[in-house]
Amino acid sequence: xxxxxxxxxxxxxxxxxxxxxxxxxxxxxxxxxxxxxxxxxxxxxxxxxxxxxxxxxxxxxxxxxxxxxxxxxxxxxxxxxxxxxxxxxxxxxxxxxxxxxxxxxxxxxxxxxxxxxxxxxxxxxxxxxxxxxxxxxxxxxxxxxxxxxxxxxxxxxxxxxxxxxxxxxxxxxxxxxxxxxxxxxxxxxxxxxxxxxxxxxxxxxxxxxxxxxxxxxxxxxxxxxxxxxxxxxxxxxxxxxxxxxxxxxxxxxxxxxxxxxxxxxxxx
Amino acid sequence: xxxxxxxxxxxxxxxxxxxxxxxxxxxxxxxxxxxxxxxxxxxxxxxxxxxxxxxxxxxxxxxxxxxxxxxxxxxxxxxxxxxxxxxxxxxxxxxxxxxxxxxxxxxxxxxxxxxxxxxxxxxxxxxxxxxxxxxxxxxxxxxxxxxxxxxxxxxxxxxxxxxxxxxxxxxxxxxxxxxxxxxxxxxxxxxxxxxxxxxxxxxxxxxxxxxxxxxxxxxxxxxxxxxxxxxxxxxxxxxxxxxxxxxxxxxxxxxxxxxxxxxxxxxx
Numbered sequence: 001x002x003x004x005x006x007x008x009x010x011x012x013x014x015x016x017x018x019x020x021x022x023x024x025x026x027x028x029x030x031x032x033x034x035x036x037x038x039x040x041x042x043x044x045x046x047x048x049x050x051x052x053x054x055x056x057x058x059x060x061x062x063x064x065x066x067x068x069x070x071x072x073x074x075x076x077x078x079x080x081x082x083x084x085x086x087x088x089x090x091x092x093x094x095x096x097x098x099x100x101x102x103x104x105x106x107x108x109x110x111x112x113x114x115x116x117x118x119x120x121x122x123x124x125x126x127x128x129x130x131x132x133x134x135x136x137x138x139x140x141x142x143x144x145x146x147x148x149x150x151x152x153x154x155x156x157x158x159x160x161x162x163x164x165x166x167x168x169x170x171x172x173x174x175x176x177x178x179x180x181x182x183x184x185x186x187x188x189x190x191x192x193x194x195x196x197x198x199x200x201x202x203x204x205x206x207x208x209x210x211x212x213x214x215x216x217x218x219x220x221x222x223x224x225x226x227x228x229x230x231x232x233x234x235x236x237x238x239x240x241x242x243x244x245x246x247x248x249x250x251x252x253x254x255x256x257x258x259x260x261x262x263x264x265x266x267x268x
Numbered sequence: 269x270x271x272x273x274x275x276x277x278x279x280x281x282x283x284x285x286x287x288x289x290x291x292x293x294x295x296x297x298x299x300x301x302x303x304x305x306x307x308x309x310x311x312x313x314x315x316x317x318x319x320x321x322x323x324x325x326x327x328x329x330x331x332x333x334x335x336x337x338x339x340x341x342x343x344x345x346x347x348x349x350x351x352x353x354x355x356x357x358x359x360x361x362x363x364x365x366x367x368x369x370x371x372x373x374x375x376x377x378x379x380x381x382x383x384x385x386x387x388x389x390x391x392x393x394x395x396x397x398x399x400x401x402x403x404x405x406x407x408x409x410x411x412x413x414x415x416x417x418x419x420x421x422x423x424x425x426x427x428x429x430x431x432x433x434x435x436x437x438x439x440x441x442x443x444x445x446x447x448x449x450x451x452x453x454x455x456x457x458x459x460x461x462x463x464x465x466x467x468x469x470x471x472x473x474x475x476x477x478x479x480x481x482x483x484x485x486x487x488x489x490x491x492x493x494x495x496x497x498x499x500x501x502x503x504x505x506x507x508x509x510x511x512x513x514x515x516x517x518x519x520x521x522x523x524x525x526x527x528x529x530x531x532x533x534x535x536x
Binding site: 002003004005006007009012015016017018019020021022023024027038039040041042043044045048049051052053054055056057058059060061062 | 270271272273274275277280283284285286287288289290291292295306307308309310311312313316317319320321322323324325326327328329330
C-alpha cells in the first residue's frame with residue numbers, strides 16, 4: 001500500500017480505538033481490490049463527536065466513516081438522512097456523503113450479527129433466543145433477529161427498563177418478545193450484546209454455568225476473539241460464534257454501503 | 269505497513285492535496301524507523317480551516333500536522349503558541365500538540381529551502397539573490413536567506429507593495445534588501461517562491477531568457493519536480509535546485525519538530 005496525496009480516506013470513529021479490527025480488514029480489502037484508499041482510526045472521546053463533526057465534514061477526501069462505541073447514537077442528530085434500520089433503532093454504524101451534500105447513515109450491526117450467525121450454520125428462523133445487552137448494538141441485533149424470524153426473544157439488560165422498552169418495540173409477526181432474567185433454560189441461542197469481555201477483568205455478561213452442549217453461544221466482542229464467555233461456552237461443549245464473525249458481517253454490509261465493490265473474493 | 273487501531277496519525281492539511289509528496293516521504297520514514305504511524309493528506313478547502321480545527325483537535329490519536337497552501341497564515345490564530353520563525357513571518361507549516369493542551373506551530377519552509385540549497389553546494393553567505401514571490405513561503409525563505417548571510421536580496425511580487433513590505437522587515441546585519449523588478453542581471457541565485465509551475469499551463473514566474481550558466485536557479489515547486497522554469501534554466505546551462513530538495517529539507521526539520529527521531533539514515 002502506497003499512500004499519496006491522491007489516496008482517498010475512510011475511517012472508523014470511536015474510543016477506545018486500539019482494539020478495533022476495521023482498519024486491518026478494510027485496508028486488506030483495498031489492497032486486494034487495487035483501490036487507492038486508506039482506512040484509519042479516529043479516536044474521538046465520548047461527548048466530542050458533535051464538536052468534531054464540522055472538521056470531519058471539511059475533509060473533502062474523506063468519503064465515509066464507520067461509527068463505533070461510544071458514538072452510535074450521538075451521530076444521529078449530525079446526519080441529514082437515515083436508512084430504515086437506523087431510523088427504527090436510533091443507532092448508526094456507517095455514514096457516507098450524500099450527492100446533495102451532508103451525510104447519511106445506516107446501521108448494520110444487527111444484520112452483520114445475523115449474517116455471521118447464519119453463515120456459521122445456525123438458523124435464526126424459529127429459534128428461541130436469549131439476548132443479554134440492549135444498548136445500541138443490542139437494539140440493532142434484536143431487530144435483525146426478529147426480522148429474520150426468531151420465534152422467541154428474551155431480553156435482559158443491567159439498566160432497569162431498557163429490555164422492556166426494546167421488547168415493546170419489536171412488533172414482528174410470529175415473534176414473542178419479552179424482558180426477562182438471563183435464564184439459559186429453554187433457549188436455543190444465547191447472545192452477549194454487552195461490551196463485557198472487551199477489557200481484561202470484565203465480569204461475565206451472564207453466568208455460563210448452566211450452558212448445555214445443544215446451545216449456541218454468540219458474542220459481539222471482536223477483540224479478543226475468544227472472550228471468557230466464548231471460552232466457557234466451548235468448555236461446556238457449545239457451538240460458538242465469535243464477535244469476529246459479526247464484525248466481518250458488519251464490514252461486508254458497511255463496505256457495500258460505502259460503495260466498495262467486490263469486497264468478497266470468490267470462494268470466501 | 270500495517271495500519272491498526274493503535275496506529276498513530278499525522279497528516280498534511282491543504283488544497284490541492286493530490287500533488288503533495290509528504291505522505292510518501294513520511295510513510296517511507298515510518299516504515300524505515302519501524303514506527304507504528306501513518307501520514308495521510310487532509311483536503312481542506314480555503315476558508316474552512318477554522319471550522320475544521322475543533323474536529324482535528326478532537327482526534328486524540330492525531331499527533332501532528334504539516335500545514336500547506338492555502339492555510340499557512342490561516343492556521344496562526346488557531347494555535348496556542350508560535351516558534352520564533354512563525355512569529356517573525358506570520359506563517360506556520362508544522363504544528364504539534366502541547367503537553368499542556370492545544371497546539372503550537374513553527375515555520376520550516378525557509379530553513380528547509382536554505383538547507384536544500386546549501387546541501388546542493390550553493391553557499392548563501394555573501395550571495396546576491398533575486399527572489400520572485402513574497403507570499404507565506406516567500407516570506408519564510410527571505411528571512412532564512414537573510415539569516416544565513418545573503419549580501420543582497422532583490423524581492424519581487426505581482427501583488428503591489430508586498431515585496432516592499434517584506435524588504436522593510438528584513439533587518440539583518442550586512443544585508444541589502446529591496447523591492448525591485450525581476451531583473452536577472454547582477455544576481456548569483458534566482459529563486460521562484462511563487463506557486464507558478466504547480467499547475468500545467470501556468471505562466472513562468474519570470475522571463476528566463478536572460479539566464480546565464482553561472483547563475484543558480486532554485487524553485488519551490490516539489491511536484492512536478494522539473495517545472496518549466498527548471499527546464500529552461502537547465503537548457504541555459506544553469507545549476508538548478510528543485511522544489512524537491514527544499515521539500516526534503518522542510519520534511520527533515522518538520523520531522524524533528526514532530527518528535528520523529530532518526531529521520532536521516534546513515535549515508536543519506
